Structure formats: C-alpha cells, structure tokens
Amino acid sequence: MAQGTNGGLALTLEFVFKDVVRIYDTDAQGIAHYASYYRFFTNTIERFMKDKVGIPYPNVNDELWFVIVETHAEYKRPLRVGDVITVTISPQRLSEKVIRFQFQILKEGEVTTTGYVDQVAINPKIWKAVNIPEEILKRILNL
Amino acid sequence: MAQGTNGGLALTLEFVFKDVVRIYDTDAQGIAHYASYYRFFTNTIERFMKDKVGIPYPNVNDELWFVIVETHAEYKRPLRVGDVITVTISPQRLSEKVIRFQFQILKEGEVTTTGYVDQVAINPKIWKAVNIPEEILKRILNL
Amino acid sequence: MAQGTNGGLALTLEFVFKDVVRIYDTDAQGIAHYASYYRFFTNTIERFMKDKVGIPYPNVNDELWFVIVETHAEYKRPLRVGDVITVTISPQRLSEKVIRFQFQILKEGEVTTTGYVDQVAINPKIWKAVNIPEEILKRILNL
Amino acid sequence: MAQGTNGGLALTLEFVFKDVVRIYDTDAQGIAHYASYYRFFTNTIERFMKDKVGIPYPNVNDELWFVIVETHAEYKRPLRVGDVITVTISPQRLSEKVIRFQFQILKEGEVTTTGYVDQVAINPKIWKAVNIPEEILKRILNL
Numbered sequence: 001m002a003q004g005t006n007g008g009l010a011l012t013l014e015f016v017f018k019d020v021v022r023i024y025d026t027d028a029q030g031i032a033h034y035a036s037y038y039r040f041f042t043n044t045i046e047r048f049m050k051d052k053v054g055i056p057y058p059n060v061n062d063e064l065w066f067v068i069v070e071t072h073a074e075y076k077r078p079l080r081v082g083d084v085i086t087v088t089i090s091p092q093r094l095s096e097k098v099i100r101f102q103f104q105i106l107k108e109g110e111v112t113t114t115g116y117v118d119q120v121a122i123n124p125k126i127w128k129a130v131n132i133p134e135e136i137l138k139r140i141l142n143l
Numbered sequence: 144m145a146q147g148t149n150g151g152l153a154l155t156l157e158f159v160f161k162d163v164v165r166i167y168d169t170d171a172q173g174i175a176h177y178a179s180y181y182r183f184f185t186n187t188i189e190r191f192m193k194d195k196v197g198i199p200y201p202n203v204n205d206e207l208w209f210v211i212v213e214t215h216a217e218y219k220r221p222l223r224v225g226d227v228i229t230v231t232i233s234p235q236r237l238s239e240k241v242i243r244f245q246f247q248i249l250k251e252g253e254v255t256t257t258g259y260v261d262q263v264a265i266n267p268k269i270w271k272a273v274n275i276p277e278e279i280l281k282r283i284l285n286l
Numbered sequence: 287m288a289q290g291t292n293g294g295l296a297l298t299l300e301f302v303f304k305d306v307v308r309i310y311d312t313d314a315q316g317i318a319h320y321a322s323y324y325r326f327f328t329n330t331i332e333r334f335m336k337d338k339v340g341i342p343y344p345n346v347n348d349e350l351w352f353v354i355v356e357t358h359a360e361y362k363r364p365l366r367v368g369d370v371i372t373v374t375i376s377p378q379r380l381s382e383k384v385i386r387f388q389f390q391i392l393k394e395g396e397v398t399t400t401g402y403v404d405q406v407a408i409n410p411k412i413w414k415a416v417n418i419p420e421e422i423l424k425r426i427l428n429l
Numbered sequence: 430m431a432q433g434t435n436g437g438l439a440l441t442l443e444f445v446f447k448d449v450v451r452i453y454d455t456d457a458q459g460i461a462h463y464a465s466y467y468r469f470f471t472n473t474i475e476r477f478m479k480d481k482v483g484i485p486y487p488n489v490n491d492e493l494w495f496v497i498v499e500t501h502a503e504y505k506r507p508l509r510v511g512d513v514i515t516v517t518i519s520p521q522r523l524s525e526k527v528i529r530f531q532f533q534i535l536k537e538g539e540v541t542t543t544g545y546v547d548q549v550a551i552n553p554k555i556w557k558a559v560n561i562p563e564e565i566l567k568r569i570l571n572l
Binding site: 215267 | 457458460463464467468471487488494496497498499500501502503504507546553
C-alpha cells in the first residue's frame with residue numbers, strides 16, 4: 001500500500017485539474033454539498049482519460065465501459081462558491097479489471113478533501129467485467 | 144389561454160404531489176436552486192404517470208419514450224430547506240405528438256413557482272417523433 | 287465491529303425508507319449514477335430525523351448543524367429508472383460529536399448498495415464542532 | 430424584440446464559453462438531461478461575470494446578489510456524453526433591477542439549444558430587489 005501510494009504520489013505531480021466551485025455545487029450550509037465533490041472527481045477522471053490516455057470516458061466504446069463500484073471521500077475543510085480548486089489524480093491498479101483513482105483537492109495549497117473512485121471495466125453488451133486492455137492500462141498507469 | 148388555464152386548474156384539483164425541499168435542492172443563497180424545481184416537476188410527472196396513467200416514465204417501453212423539448216419556470220417566492228410543498232400538474236395536448244405539463248408549486252397555500260415542461264413522444268429505435276398512443280393520451284388528459 | 291453491525295441491523299429493521307429511481311438519477315450507462323445514491327442516503331436521513339428524532343435536518347437550529355465529514359458507498363448491483371428501492375439506516379455513535387449512518391439499499395429483497403455517511407455536529411455561528419445534545423443523541427440511537 | 434435580438438447577437442460574438450457534456454449530465458435516455466443545460470448556462474454566466482465584468486457570481490458581495498426569477502430552454506437537438514459544446518451568452522437589460530441572459534448552445538456549428546435566465550439584483554440583508562449598480566450594468570451590457 002505504501003508503495004502504491006508512492007507510485008500514486010509520483011503520478012499525482014504529473015496530472016492536476018483546475019476547477020471552480022459553482023453555485024449549484026453548494027447548499028444552504030453555505031459550503032460545497034458533499035456529493036458535489038464526486039462531480040469534481042469525475043471531471044478530473046474525464047480530463048485525465050482524454051488528455052493522458054486518449055480515450056473517451058466512461059464509455060470508451062461499444063465493448064468497454066468503466067462502471068463505478070466504490071466511492072469514498074473525506075472532507076477536511078469546507079469549500080465555498082467561487083473557490084478555485086486543484087484536483088490531483090493518482091491511478092492504481094487494483095486488479096486486471098479494476099482501477100482506483102485517488103484524489104486530493106487543494107485550495108491555496110492546503111488539502112481540503114481526499115477520496116477515491118474505483119471502477120471496473122465491463123463489456124456493456126453482456127454487462128460482465130472484462131480485463132482492461134493492456135495498452136489502455138499502461139497509459140492510465142503511466143508505464 | 145384563459146380557457147386552457149381553466150381546464151388546467153380543473154384538472155389540477157385532481158392530482159397533486161407532495162414533496163419536501165431537501166438540502167441538496169438548495170444552494171449558498173440559502174434557497175432552493177433554480178434547477179431543483181425541475182426535479183420537483185419531474186417527480187410530479189413521474190408519479191402522475193404511474194398513478195393516473197399507469198405507465199413508467201419517461202421511458203414507457205422500447206418503442207415509446209417521452210423526451211423533453213421545452214421547459215419554463217417562474218420563481219415568485221423562494222423555497223428553503225425543509226419546506227413542504229404541493230405541486231399541481233395540468234396536462235395539455237399541444238399536438239398529436241407533444242404534451243405540455245403545467246405546474247404550480249404551493250407552500251402554505253401560496254403559489255411560489257409556476258412552470259411547464261413540454262415533451263414529445265418518440266420511438267427511440269429510430270429517434271423520431273411519433274403520435275402518442277390514443278389510450279395513453281386519453282388517460283393523461285383525463286378524458 | 288460485528289457487534290456494532292448487529293446493533294445496526296437491529297435498528298435497521300425499525301426504520302426503512304422507500305424511494306424510487308428517477309430519470310435524473312440515471313446516466314447514459316442506463317443505470318443510476320454513482321453520486322445519486324448519496325441523494326437516496328440523504329433522503330433517508332432527512333426522513334429518519336423528522337419521523338424518529340423529531341428535528342429538521344441537516345440544519346437543526348441556529349446553533350446546531352450536521353455537516354458531512356466522510357462518505358462511502360459500494361455498488362454491488364446496478365439500479366435502473368423506475369426501480370423501487372428500500373433504504374435501511376443504522377445510526378452509530380462514533381464520538382460525542384460524530385454520528386455514522388450506515389445504509390443498505392435493497393431491490394426486491396436483494397442488497398444492491400451499501401454505504402455510510404459520517405457527520406459532525408457544529409455550531410454554525412463559530413463553525414466549530416460541538417457535542418451532540420444528549421436528548422437528540424438518545425433519539426438517534428433509539429436509547 | 431428584433432432589436433434586442435440584434436443587440437444580443439452582436440454581443441454573442443464577443444463572449445463564448447466552451448464546455449463538455451459529462452456523464453453526470455446525461456440520463457438513461459442516453460442524452461443530456463434537460464436540467465443539465467441550466468448547469469451549462471450557469472457555467473457561462475459565472476465565467477462571463479468573472480472575465481468580462483470582473484465580479485464573483487451570483488453572490489457579488491454582502492449587499493448584492495443575483496437571484497434567478499425566470500428560466501426557459503428549448504431543446505432542438507440532443508447532446509450526448511463527450512460532446513464539446515460552445516455556449517454563447519447575450520445580456521439584455523429588462524429593467525433597472527433585472528437582467529436577462531440569452532443563450533445558444535452549439536455543437537459543430539449547429540444550434541442545439543436556446544434559452545434564457547432572468548435574474549434580479551437583491552440586497553440579501555433585507556431580501557429586496559435593488560438597482561443593479563451602474564458600473565456593473567455597463568460592463569454586463571458592454572457599454
């Protein structure tokens with residue numbers, strides 16, 4: 001796990017995504033609603049997949065989709081409307097079929113949020129898990 | 144228009160939907176976010192279609208979907224988290240293919256919001272507009 | 287943990303919430319979007335707090351709010367538009383200030399999703415964690 | 430109206446916003462959900478207000494907020510996940526207190542969606558409509 005985390009941190013430095021907290025991300029507590037953070041995570045994966053891996057996300061093609069199987073987030077400091085945030089993404093191979101994306105959200109250099117999103121590769125025609133194609137996996141893991 | 148409104152009001156009295164403004168419906172202005180109202184409208188159509196018309200919504204079957212083509216809302220008074228609201232729905236036939244649902248949202252007897260959602264019947268296999276089946280149209284219009 | 291789970295299951299049998307997967311909960315994969323489940327969780331907490339504890343949620347009053355600090359979900363089987371779901375909720379005391387709500391979502395008797403939402407009590411005027419008032423905590427924990 | 434539209438079109442050419450349809454914008458019909466378009470509209474206003482007017486949006490300061498009072502959208506062609514869209518924005522002065530933003534969403538040069546969002550300036554401390562400050566109004570209208 002420590003090694004995986006190191007690998008993740010190394011990659012983290014290579015891909016960051018800038019986003020902004022918009023009014024619809026917030027709620028009547030005056031802060032970003034907890035489910036909005038998953039939107040920030042999704043935005044970051046989508047951009048990572050397009051820019052670094054060169055594939056559409058999450059529906060790569062008619063025989064390959066990424067489907068979410070687990071999500072987690074810890075909210076350390078609140079975000080507010082207008083906040084400019086930096087999201088770092090660290091992919092980890094959990095199995096031949098499952099990828100974990102770990103995230104940190106930073107505001108003015110401080111970590112406000114951490115979390116991960118696990119996704120399994122499936123063939124949507126039969127709705128069964130499949131191995132992630134070798135060349136896609138390599139690009140995701142920056143190998 | 145006055146007639147249509149009268150007809151609408153008559154029907155309105157027959158179908159109302161109770162909902163509650165939840166925290167995720169609100170934003171940092173402390174009031175319900177303007178796009179959340181379309182969630183209230185959708186909830187009401189879905190329940191109307193299930194209870195009054197007896198069909199799933201918006202995807203009725205493999206050859207009949209209702210697809211939104213126009214939406215409108217006017218926000219007269221703000222709603223806040225925890226508000227219990229009553230939504231009235233009034234269907235109108237715009238053409239053989241298009242139905243308008245008019246809405247009023249009331250809180251403690253006062254109208255807070257009005258709006259409408261127009262939807263066209265399509266065959267999703269060919270993604271083309273089709274006539275709304277006679278028996279479904281009759282039940283929607285309470286004929 | 288086993289004991290806590292047993293306690294949770296015992297309580298689970300006492301409070302369940304029925305919901306329906308609506309079109310806006312789904313995405314282009316044809317299934318409920320992963321962040322929508324947090325909406326189902328929130329709906330269930332809100333109803334539990336109103337019906338069992340007798341307080342508004344998450345903003346109880348000017349000096350007591352519940353703020354989310356951690357969320358987790360595992361998606362075992364997909365949900366689709368129109369699915370009628372049952373959500374069970376099991377509160378656990380994590381500390382004097384933090385409550386965990388554990389959830390199971392069931393469809394036709396089968397568990398489709400599990401997860402939890404942790405929330406800290408704060409005084410919004412000073413934005414600091416506070417002890418959950420004794421009488422509220424007792425009602426949450428069904429003591 | 431024709432004049433207003435011309436004025437709008439003139440300004441339209443000056444400010445456009447690029448966005449992408451993400452998986453959470455879509456629903457089980459395989460297309461962007463109708464309420465997601467209001468997210469695209471909000472994104473565009475927010476960026477316009479930041480880049481062209483130089484103010485945060487919608488909460489400008491403690492005494493000036495923009496609150497939505499009317500929304501409208503017409504959906505001419507569907508959008509799908511991954512679509513890259515261009516949103517044009519055209520501000521119009523409706524009164525001393527109310528601004529309309531008209532939108533066009535284009536995909537590959539074709540208009541897919543039109544709509545508008547009307548917003549009133551209020552003082553949130555008293556929750557009353559106020560005149561939009563002269564210098565802000567001028568920058569919004571590009572005068």
